[in-house]
Amino acid sequence: MLEFLKYDSFTMLCEEDEGEDKEQREGWKVMRNTSDGEVSPCVSTGLGRASYSVAVAFPSDSAFYWCQSVLGETSNHIHITVTDGHVILESPVLPVMEGHHVTLSCRTKTAPSRVSADFYKDGFHIRTEPTARTIIHNVSRSDEGLYKCGVSGLGHSPESWLAVRALPTTSALPPTSALPPPSGQFLRTARLLCCIIVRIPFLVSTILLVLIYRERAADLRALKEERGLDDVIMEVVT
DSSP: OEEEETTOOEEEEOOOOTTSOHHHHHTOEEEEEOTTOOEEEOOOOOSSSSEEEESSOOGGGOEEEEEEOTTSOBOOOEEEEEESSSEEEEOOSSOEETTOOEEEEEEESSSOSSOOEEEEETTEEEEEETTSEEEEOSOOGGGOEEEEEEETTTEEOOOEEEOEEOOOOOOOOOOGGGSOOOOHHHHHHHHHHHHHHHHHHHHHHHHHHHHHHHHHHHHHHHHHHHHOTTOOOOOOOO
């Protein structure tokens, strides 16, 4: 959520894809949804792209804002709150990735820039900073929640939701020490495979010798049939 003080100014811009044609780029518009549920387009300010500017903000400008194309595509929604109080909290609009640093600033119009401010999370006081600024280092999902700040004599800001996005998880193999020991059936199967692999060359050589013997025996029978039974055949075996 973005917070603004009454009489502040802000501008909403729709960033178009350069690959879109002219008709698509000109079709983007800024939309808003107020607290009473009314959805309406905002009048473009003519900055060369879809835009909407508020020169003098009032609480009635508080709403959800987003960009929408002629094809029905929508951007992320931004919640803008305009308060008529004296204190606002400046915090990230989009979710913050785990492990990043987040800066929260307490801003006022009447107090000096280096004013002491109290910071709260989910209604509980977490710290007091003399510079009205605090940094959350290495944010985690536990840091997600509603934050606000307060300045003595001026009051508190509206609450803003800080969203934290978890890092993508990667599946990893368990360490070798964590793997269960092999079962008895696995060991028996492994031994059988080893025996088969070791005996394969012996079986192949035996089959080849049998085939060679049969082929030579067939040749001898053919020669005997040609020369007669009394012929003598000398065979040289190498």
